Amino acid sequence: MKINTTKLAKDFITENVKDGDIVVDATMGRGNDTLLLKTLTKSGFVYAFDIQKDAISSTKDLLIKNNLYENVSLILEGHQNMDKYIDKPISCVVFNLGYLPKADHNIATTPQTTILAIEKALNLLKQKGIISLCIYQGGDTGFEEKEKVLDYLKKLDYNKYTVIISEFLNRPNFPPIHVKIIKEI
Amino acid sequence: MKINTTKLAKDFITENVKDGDIVVDATMGRGNDTLLLKTLTKSGFVYAFDIQKDAISSTKDLLIKNNLYENVSLILEGHQNMDKYIDKPISCVVFNLGYLPKADHNIATTPQTTILAIEKALNLLKQKGIISLCIYQGGDTGFEEKEKVLDYLKKLDYNKYTVIISEFLNRPNFPPIHVKIIKEI
Numbered sequence: 001m002k003i004n005t006t007k008l009a010k011d012f013i014t015e016n017v018k019d020g021d022i023v024v025d026a027t028m029g030r031g032n033d034t035l036l037l038k039t040l041t042k043s044g045f046v047y048a049f050d051i052q053k054d055a056i057s058s059t060k061d062l063l064i065k066n067n068l069y070e071n072v073s074l075i076l077e078g079h080q081n082m083d084k085y086i087d088k089p090i091s092c093v094v095f096n097l098g099y100l101p102k103a104d105h106n107i108a109t110t111p112q113t114t115i116l117a118i119e120k121a122l123n124l125l126k127q128k129g130i131i132s133l134c135i136y137q138g139g140d141t142g143f144e145e146k147e148k149v150l151d152y153l154k155k156l157d158y159n160k161y162t163v164i165i166s167e168f169l170n171r172p173n174f175p176p177i178h179v180k181i182i183k184e185i
Numbered sequence: 186m187k188i189n190t191t192k193l194a195k196d197f198i199t200e201n202v203k204d205g206d207i208v209v210d211a212t213m214g215r216g217n218d219t220l221l222l223k224t225l226t227k228s229g230f231v232y233a234f235d236i237q238k239d240a241i242s243s244t245k246d247l248l249i250k251n252n253l254y255e256n257v258s259l260i261l262e263g264h265q266n267m268d269k270y271i272d273k274p275i276s277c278v279v280f281n282l283g284y285l286p287k288a289d290h291n292i293a294t295t296p297q298t299t300i301l302a303i304e305k306a307l308n309l310l311k312q313k314g315i316i317s318l319c320i321y322q323g324g325d326t327g328f329e330e331k332e333k334v335l336d337y338l339k340k341l342d343y344n345k346y347t348v349i350i351s352e353f354l355n356r357p358n359f360p361p362i363h364v365k366i367i368k369e370i
Contacts, residue, residue: 002347002369156355162187163355169348169364170341179354184187 008166008178009132010036013094016130020044021091024124026079026117027109030101031059033094038068046072047086049079054103079117082124089126097145098136098176105140111148118152122161122183131181138174146177153179160185193351193363194317195221198279201315205229206276209309211264211302212294215286216244218279223253231257232271234264239288264302267309274311282330283321283361290325296333303337307346307368316366323359331362338364345370 013033017023017040025034028050037046050056056074063069075085079095095118099108121131137146153163162182168175198218202208202225210219213235222231235241241259248254260270264280280303284293306316322331338348347367353360 003349003367008349150354154355158353158355158357161355163353164188164193164351165354166349166351168343169335169350170339170346171343182188 005134005168005176005178009033009094009096009134012130012132012178012180013037013092014040017041017092018044022086022088023047023092023094024082024086024090024121025049025094026082026121027094027096028055028059028074029096030055031062033096034059034072034074035062035066035068037092037094038063038066038072041071044071044091047075047082048072049075049077049082051076051078052103052107078113080113080120082117083120086124089129090121090124091126091129093121093125093129093131095121095131095133097134097149098141108141109145111145114145114149115152118149122156122181125183127183127185129183131179133179133181134176135179136176150179153181156181190319190353190361190363194218194279194281194319197315197317197363197365198222198277199225202226202277207271207273208232208277208279209267209271209275209306210234210279211267211306212279212281213240213244213259214281215240216247218281219244219257219259220247220251220253222277222279223248223251223257226256229256229276232260232267233257234260234262234267236261236263237288237292263298265298265305267302268305271309274314275306275309276311276314278306278310278314278316280306280316280318282319282334283326293326294330296330299330299334300337303334307341307366310368312368312370314368316364318364318366319361320364321361335364338366341366 019042021044025048028048034048099105164180166178204227206229210233213233219233284290349365351363
């Protein structure tokens, strides 16, 4: 089994999220990250956002199937509005950009709302809190979201935030890239 | 304490090198990686290479001080000739490119010998063996070695090798980059 971007994200999240943490899945999708976060936070709390009803019902089913549908809030709302729902410091925010798998590829995250959501997430994070970001490129997705998000991240104050980007250098078809963000102060 | 390239390398090496492994420090320098590899391989064996006598004596002193000067061979030789000394499959090769700290900055690794050494290392690695590569850029070092090494790595067959490059996106002064290579077959 070869390592991929999903594994990079999973490892980073698993190393950093602990029992009791309050965390956010900013792109619920089919609920895989929500499930991972629920498994790690246990007595903590997971807020999960998506703008598609289909995502909410898939994720709810997945959590119920795994007996983990508690201490979680599945919210039908754009992630750029996460601050309306969360009022305490959080440990981790997970973004998995792009479109909902097995749904309309025209409904996808956009650079503007994604950057706004990252900004909100950075403000809500506690010290040493993290953001895990998977950014797709090429194909239906194009390169605009990747370029705009990376341009934004490049300008973050390095005293406040560490940003590490990881890419698969020799794989074809523009594999997704992974970004780790750590709030330092 | 903020994460840096050295920590990325150390984590990757520590996750992958086990008791009994045969491994290589391709750029001995002041012996920090040789010491780390000795600590991890225990009953295994570490081959360490450098072209400067100064590096050999620093590293020998460091290992003796830590009571770890056994199952190790400190070899005064360019790393591009590692295959003359090693005749069995190895688990890990560590490269920390650039010049020897606290010595003549004009004596440094060069793209040509570095690429030859990586080629030898890839051949010597066993399946799921790894290479950890820290590449410096800017300052005395310039960008030539980075560019030539990355050009070489980009062309590696992705069926045989996974190459992941990690960079600090928002830090000033061209921080070193880290490359993880995994031999897949």
